[in-house]
Amino acid sequence: MKYYAYHLALSEQDMEGAEVALIPGDPERCEMIAEAVGSFRTLAFHREFKSVLATCDEGRVLVVSSGIGGPSLAIAVEELARLGIRYFIRVGTCGAIQDDIGIGDIVISEGAIRMDGTSDHYAPSLYPACANFEVVQVLSEACMELGYDFHVGITCTSATFYPGQERYDTYTGYVIRNLQGTFQEWKELGVLNYEMEVATLFTIARVFHLQAGAVCGVLVNRNQEEEIDPEEVNTVELKLARVAARSAKMILKSYVKGGQ
Ligand code: URA
16 A cells, blocks of 8 residues: 555655655745745645645755654654655754854754754664764755855754753743753853754654754854844745755755656
8 A cells, every 4th residue: 555644644646756855844934945946836734744845957855844843853754754755954943052153144963962852762862863974065065155154063952942942031930950051061062053853853864774964044142142033034044945955956966866
């Protein structure tokens, strides 16, 4: 029997042989990313998972939203792998930890701290969450070609937006002892940014023997402020769409069999 992905509401035929997926968290970002790739059409929209198939000279790219956090991303990756996706690129937003990273800069993750929770269901906690080397190279090249400021390094993936990222502008203003001081510690240890899905993606892709990378636009520098400026979001998203689309085309050209 042909596989039908229940959560994504996609069948193998829908994929038209796509092997590369660009994965934003927000369904509303799918079309913008797909448009940067080429012509596109929406295949499905079930729960947080919107799937848009984009076509360009180099081949096909599936843009699919994961929703926020590891649990829903893990569902998407499981089903996408069964549908034939071999290259997974998270296209997200993040908060910077280091002083020299500006709002609107791009962060490319080489590896991620596994504070996501979900990846513990796929590998023991000592197992590293690493990106695929070629995907990191491709993402860096795309940023260079587009003239965008970018940083390559380690990301902290947190299961929560507030306490796990040591935010105190919350309902109680309290962060449990285990998490107090973690912001400063990650900063000392050279971690670049906080976000909520990269470690899950890297761990699952590795244990599946598939390739993954991640590119995130910086919405806030946590050393300067806590509030995200909604005006910044659109600018960052457009940059990300361009980086993601260019990278997907490079992957199709250089690595995917049948890519033109
Ligand atoms: N996403 C996060 O998880 N954290 C931020 O600070 C910004 C975006």
